[in-house]
């Protein structure tokens with residue numbers, strides 16, 4: 001397939017309820033992939049900002065008003081009909097209002113992260129749905145691993161490679177282990193811990209990345225990476241004082257969540 005085609009800029013919104021559920025809708029008849037499930041959204045028009053496009057699309061499709069949306073993941077996908085640059089935004093329950101209406105004849109439903117009951121999904125959306133099952137806060141250490149929880153979900157545990165057993169789903173590797181170890185099977189979700197931009201570019205096929213931040217220079221380097229847009233869940237990993245200083249900026253720039261390091265004091 002020709003990957004040199006110009007891409008069409010698309011925005012899509014992960015709309016949350018206060019319960020932690022998010023909205024999926026089906027693509028209306030007449031569009032490519034009609035009947036497939038997607039996040040509400042559509043193409044950005046000439047001269048329009050991404051937020052304005054999201055506000056317009058969600059109002060046209062669902063009759064709701066968006067006050068704020070937080071950038072999250074960006075993906076390029078080659079469909080037969082177009083090459084799309086998909087910019088996904090998360091919209092918190094407190095950042096939208098209105099009564100949902102299916103204004104384009106589509107179906108819609110609320111889904112719990114990690115527990116989807118509708119199919120088929122648009123092909124580009126598989127990794128996006130997997131990313132939604134990752135909590136937005138975890139804590140622990142590189143030695144013992146990390147724990148977190150989404151509302152109404154079982155505990156989510158990430159186990160360091162050296163402690164991992166066959167029953168563990170989410171396994172954490174260092175960037176060095178990824179370089180020197182053979183690739184692992186598809187039965188685990190591979191988490192990688194990095195601490196610099198050169199490592200980040202080498203781990204783009206991971207399920208999620210922890211970015212260790214030990215000081216203020218690291219914090220700024222990470223912010224710059226986030227501001228360029230990231231295609232997989234990136235979670236800054238730092239001691240509590242650094243999270244307190246930078247956490248909001250990282251999240252506003254597209255970090256998936258934060259990971260508190262319970263073992264390392266900041267520099």
Ligand SMILES: Nc1nc2c([nH]c(=O)n2[C@H]2C[C@H](O)[C@@H](COP(=O)(O)OP(=O)(O)OP(=O)(O)O)O2)c(=O)[nH]1
Pocket residue numbers: 010011012031032037038039040041042043044077079082084086122123124125
């Ligand atoms: N809205 C949306 N589009 C997605 C998602 N995932 C994904 O691959 N896409 C792709 C499908 C389409 O190729 C493209 C969106 O184009 P679209 O045709 O739905 O856009 P639109 O609503 O502006 O349509 P139109 O007015 O031009 O007919 O992005 C998603 O989750 N939401």
